[in-house]
Amino acid sequence: MSTKPEASDVTAPTSSRESSETLTITDNRTGSTYEVPITDGAIRSLDLRQIKVDEDDFGLLAYDPAFMNTASCRSTITFLDGDLGVLEYRGYPIEQLAEQSTYLEVAYLLVHGELPTKAQLDDWTHQIKMHTFVHENVKSFIQGFRHDAHPMGMLLGAVGALSTFYPDANKIHDAENRQLQTVRLIAKMPTLAAFSYRHNMGQPYVYPDNDLDYAGNFLGMLYKMTELKYQPDPRLERALDILFILHADHEQNCSTSAVRAIGSSLVDPYSAIAGGVAALYGPSHGGANEEVVRMLLRIGTKDNIPDFIEGVKAGRERLMGFGHRVYKNYDPRARIIKKACDDVFEVTGVNPLLSIATELEKIALGEEYFVSRRLYPNVDFYSGLIYQALGLPASMFPVMFAIGRTSGWIAQWLEMVQDPEQKIARPLQIYTGERRRAYLPLDSRS
Numbered sequence: 544m545s546t547k548p549e550a551s552d553v554t555a556p557t558s559s560r561e562s563s564e565t566l567t568i569t570d571n572r573t574g575s576t577y578e579v580p581i582t583d584g585a586i587r588s589l590d591l592r593q594i595k596v597d598e599d600d601f602g603l604l605a606y607d608p609a610f611m612n613t614a615s616c617r618s619t620i621t622f623l624d625g626d627l628g629v630l631e632y633r634g635y636p637i638e639q640l641a642e643q644s645t646y647l648e649v650a651y652l653l654v655h656g657e658l659p660t661k662a663q664l665d666d667w668t669h670q671i672k673m674h675t676f677v678h679e680n681v682k683s684f685i686q687g688f689r690h691d692a693h694p695m696g697m698l699l700g701a702v703g704a705l706s707t708f709y710p711d712a713n714k715i716h717d718a719e720n721r722q723l724q725t726v727r728l729i730a731k732m733p734t735l736a737a738f739s740y741r742h743n744m745g746q747p748y749v750y751p752d753n754d755l756d757y758a759g760n761f762l763g764m765l766y767k768m769t770e771l772k773y774q775p776d777p778r779l780e781r782a783l784d785i786l787f788i789l790h791a792d793h794e795q796n797c798s799t800s801a802v803r804a805i806g807s808s809l810v811d812p813y814s815a816i817a818g819g820v821a822a823l824y825g826p827s828h829g830g831a832n833e834e835v836v837r838m839l840l841r842i843g844t845k846d847n848i849p850d851f852i853e854g855v856k857a858g859r860e861r862l863m864g865f866g867h868r869v870y871k872n873y874d875p876r877a878r879i880i881k882k883a884c885d886d887v888f889e890v891t892g893v894n895p896l897l898s899i900a901t902e903l904e905k906i907a908l909g910e911e912y913f914v915s916r917r918l919y920p921n922v923d924f925y926s927g928l929i930y931q932a933l934g935l936p937a938s939m940f941p942v943m944f945a946i947g948r949t950s951g952w953i954a955q956w957l958e959m960v961q962d963p964e965q966k967i968a969r970p971l972q973i974y975t976g977e978r979r980r981a982y983l984p985l986d987s988r989s
């Protein structure tokens with residue numbers, strides 16, 4: 544029989560953290576009242592479990608498809624305020640990092656929590672440079688892909704395969720080992736990405752040049768032909784470095800959540816990050832920059848913009864590069880990228896799609912449909928224009944995103960592995976299917 548909690552029942556916090564703020568819940572099914580602690584503006588879903596109609600009841604749970612209102616971790620890595628359009632890595636505003644820092648310095652910041660000293664940065668840079676090469680067999684299996692394989696698919700396969708080259712990476716409780724895999728991942732991602740590109744082009748793979756900086760070396764592996772030494776244009780190199788900074792982390796987005804969920808099974812980081820690449824591949828996530836350029840090409844001329852916008856409003860089209868789950872304001876990264884476009888186009892000549900993009904943005908931001916839904920340009924709206932100006936095909940755009948995001952994924956994975964509160968990720972479900980049906984032999988089924 545039910546032993547319903549009395550109205551005065553007070554739940555002990557499931558966490559050891561003290562909280563003076565509480566939430567009182569009255570269950571109208573039973574009339575019982577519960578008090579649950581509020582810590583950092585959140586209640587623990589598990590505190591709801593005590594709310595039962597009778598003893599056999601499983602207990603109340605939170606239903607939250609797509610995790611619209613559920614925090615899955617505590618994190619000190621990235622702060623986002625979607626209403627105000629604020630993004631900070633370890634407390635440093637993205638605008639300052641994009642203006643004054645470098646990608647490798649930002650990667651150090653994300654991974655270690657603090658900006659490096661000069662000596663620490665030199666050592667970190669040296670370590671990354673020492674790990675840019677991949678095993679020769681990696682080349683062989685990239686060669687095994689079809690000539691027109693999507694480079695993101697190749698990257699996904701190649702990153703996962705690295706776990707077979709470094710079987711010791713599964714010693715995830717060994718701090719030194721984790722650091723080694725961290726360096727390897729950040730160092731090798733551009734090499735794998737560039738090999739995928741060269742494979743599509745039918746061109747020989749270019750080995751890393753460790754005299755060059757991170758972005759410059761990547762450009763070299765993409766574009767070096769017969770010249771003895773590839774010399775990147777410093778303005779393009781800097782623009783690319785800024786793009787890597789802007790993409791480095793974005794707290795618990797789809798791909799990062801995938802990395803954490805997969806990593807929570809205690810698998811090696813290459814396997815977890817392959818899952819991140821897979822999640823990023825989708826057109827609602829990192830694949831959006833590719834879709835933006837395809838959309839702009841389809842629109843073709845400024846005259847066609849009004850028709851296109853009508854199609855969006857009627858639900859026939861989606862304005863790619865607009866909207867965000869968190870940002871309900873201008874994505875601060877989009878603002879910085881828009882500015883970086885000018886520097887790149889100074890070298891490459893203006894991308895003709897830019898005028899369509901700026902006009903599209905202007906018209907969309909004046910339309911009630913977008914205003915009322917608070918849809919603004921996101922990071923992907925302008926990044927594709929820069930990649931295109933750099934000579935990259937649209938299929939490479941999500942790959943560029945993945946290179947930058949690797950430092951964020953690994954920082955989040957490191958935090959997750961060391962968080963004593965984390966366990967294997969395992970959501971619940973609300974089962975709505977059939978129950979206890981009698982099996983029918985094949986010849987009895989109509």
Ligand code: CMC
Nearest residue numbers: 827828829831861862863864865866867868916921922923
């Ligand atoms: N074009 C037209 N309508 C849109 C768009 C868009 N890009 N984005 C959202 N909406 C509408 C949507 O139809 C819905 O309207 P209604 O309320 O009438 O049904 C409303 O706005 C709310 O949208 P939602 O789909 O519930 O929002 P979400 O938070 O689930 O989706 C999103 C976020 C990014 C998936 C979505 O805005 C989208 O598909 N944008 C285009 C793809 C894109 O640019 N993705 C890159 C995101 S930034 C890079 C990254 O972090 O991966």
